[in-house]
Amino acid sequence: MDNHRLAAELREFCRAPEPERKGQFFRKLEQQGMVHKRPVVMTHGEFLLGQFLYIQKWIWVLSAIILLFIMGICYSNPGNYSFALPPLLVAGILVETRRSFRWKMAELEYTARFSLRSVFLARMFLVGAVDTAGLLIVICAIRNWLSYSLIRAFLYMMVPFLCASLFGSLYERKQRADHGWGSIVICIFSSAFFAAAPFVYSRLYEERLTVIWAVAFVLLVCSLVISMRRWIHEMEEPVWNL
Numbered sequence: 001m002d003n004h005r006l007a008a009e010l011r012e013f014c015r016a017p018e019p020e021r022k023g024q025f026f027r028k029l030e031q032q033g034m035v036h037k038r039p040v041v042m043t044h045g046e047f048l049l050g051q052f053l054y055i056q057k058w059i060w061v062l063s064a065i066i067l068l069f070i071m072g073i074c075y076s077n078p079g080n081y082s083f084a085l086p087p088l089l090v091a092g093i094l095v096e097t098r099r100s101f102r103w104k105m106a107e108l109e110y111t112a113r114f115s116l117r118s119v120f121l122a123r124m125f126l127v128g129a130v131d132t133a134g135l136l137i138v139i140c141a142i143r144n145w146l147s148y149s150l151i152r153a154f155l156y157m158m159v160p161f162l163c164a165s166l167f168g169s170l171y172e173r174k175q176r177a178d179h180g181w182g183s184i185v186i187c188i189f190s191s192a193f194f195a196a197a198p199f200v201y202s203r204l205y206e207e208r209l210t211v212i213w214a215v216a217f218v219l220l221v222c223s224l225v226i227s228m229r230r231w232i233h234e235m236e237e238p239v240w241n242l
Contacts, residue, residue, distance in 0.1 A: 052126050071138055080198050090168055164191070
């Protein structure tokens with residue numbers, strides 16, 4: 001069956017019924033002064049606020065628990081264990097991006113004013129920005145408990161965080177699964193990798209390797225930006241226009 005015939009049959013099958021009492025409806029709108037009334041337009045700020053309230057509460061609870069756990073470990077045992085925990089923050093970010101597909105809302109958001117791409121960007125920006133800001137606050141708070149400089153503590157926290165973000169975004173872009181278990185597994189493995197790395201290479205956190213951490217940070221940021229651009233570009237798919 002060719003596309004033209006399929007579109008014609010779908011158009012025939014989905015034909016809307018003829019409107020009834022259309023004139024009466026418009027006269028009523030005119031009497032109420034709604035004919036020339038300007039429609040209410042949602043601003044981008046209202047849209048972001050709506051998406052912020054729409055994000056699941058357990059995402060914020062999980063992020064707060066992980067951040068407090070990082071601070072607790074640094075206070076009680078100021079070693080390298082806390083540097084393996086930031087990848088767990090990424091799980092909430094990646095799982096939230098799947099919500100439209102998980103609840104079968106993607107098709108509706110394709111045709112809305114704020115498209116699926118806008119919803120996706122808003123949620124990832126909000127959760128990512130809050131988690132990143134929380135992580136930066138924690139880095140400043142634990143600075144006095146660690147023997148590292150602020151720059152080194154920043155790199156040791158952000159590189160695992162960005163590593164999990166990069167591999168998680170690559171997985172989500174390729175798989176597009178309804179659930180988020182794959183992303184959670186990636187974040188757990190990233191955390192386990194950075195937890196085990198000091199035992200494999202004991203000099204990993206020496207000051208002379210700070211340049212390598214800085215290079216890794218820059219490369220991860222650039223790779224993540226490229227991955228996100230491709231993910232966003234591929235997100236808006238063609239929909240039926242009958």
